[in-house]
Amino acid sequence: MRIVCPFCGERELGEFTYLGDAKPVRPAAGATEDEVFDYVYLRDNIAGPMSEYWYHGGGCRAWLKVARNTLRHEISSVEPAAGVGAAKVGA
């Protein structure tokens, strides 16, 4: 598996660290116990196309949002994750 970093080009997997599913959103401070439990512990654990966060620690140190099929490891898109880094490059 290789990931084409939008900043660094195609790099081998060892340069990247995995966070996981990009779908869960941290609940607001006033969220209920159920919402926090759901966010921290429950997973869709998708078998198929999944949007996920990877960190390019061995390169540009940017967080990336990768669309990858968990059944085949096929990567269909890589883009900068939303946030300060993405804003800098106008993504």
Next chain:
Amino acid sequence: MKYSIFSLARAAFSGHKNWQRTWRDASPKSHYDVVIIGGGGHGLATAWFLASEYGIRNVAVLEKGWIGSGNAGRNTTIIRSNYGLPGNTGFYELSMKLWERMEQDLNYNTMVSQRGVINLYHSDAQRDAYARRGNTMRINGIDAELLDLAAVRKMMPFLNFDDARFPVQGGLLQRRGGTARHDAVVWGYAHAASALGVDIIQNCEVTGFVRDGSGKVTGVETSRGRIGAAKVGMAVAGSSSRVAAMAGMRLPIESHVLQAFVSEAIKPLIPNVMTFGAGHFYVSQSDKGGLVFGGDIDGYNSYAQRGNLPVMEDVCEGGMALMPMIGRIRLLRQWGGIMDMSMDGSPIIDKTPVDGLYLNAGWCYGGFKATPGSGLVFAHLLARDEPHKEAARFRLDRFRRGAMIDEKGQGAQPNLH
């Protein structure tokens, strides 16, 4: 059929041409008292304990492929009970005791070999941590010995004792630990369960649950038709989330790929099961002579049953740090299995919120050693509708209650357990 020295001699004199099938490849009936989804070690063990311990013989085990084709045939065959936390210590020792009598119980040679499991330590702090774990084991009646450097040298003179960065200082040894032949465990449970009337149904993929008006599960839809069941148990390891989703459940589980490796065969070298304490590498030597080894999971969600090169490199580096001479041995085979990584690294054996549906999952990468124990406690749960006392902490709601069993202390990050 019953195996003995006489049956072996008889078969030998007839050129081994008259061995009979050891278990019955059944077709589905319309209804069972209990249907187990998953024909791996855990599912088949559950069926056998239901029939032999709890007197429930109208049982089917449904397997989407062939029995033992998932993680039961993909693990590194290690058995041990060297755990430190309440909940784990008692359960894994229960399992260890069942390994010790498995061959007599099943009338099947599962090649249980108590050759010892040693965890090497490489620093003072690690020695202290291992001493503590060893003491915890001994307090719970489990064997453990803390070996110093001289004892490790004597036992394994071939290790690299000159490593300046991670010097071997000693090890925590469980002599009763060891290995078992994984395929034989599957066939042994199939053999014994089938003899008691359990239907083992292959090529039968569950595609949905049948529910009544109250939402209770009353059966399963399969690729071989509808099968009714008073109770349904899931023992599907890496596919747990997918099967649970058919009943509308989300689980505290992520599926990750774990790789394992076998080298070409060499003369007897490694006398036990050994783990490197300064990286993630563990190894034993099979009876055929190959070094069987592994390390960390790849770290990303996967259902692909194959991994990638960075982990392979990391595992091999761990092996080379401990035994530089294995660099001249070629890797023969490598494969991947899908691990049901739970949020605290410990299993879940419990009723689900869906009436009639029972869950056995979250084994992370330690499911093989648990096979007999898992079968017994899951059968107990299915038969009595209450947890076995040694599995009373493996509850599905423990995450909500904050009662995690986090052996590694990593928190809710499954790829770090």
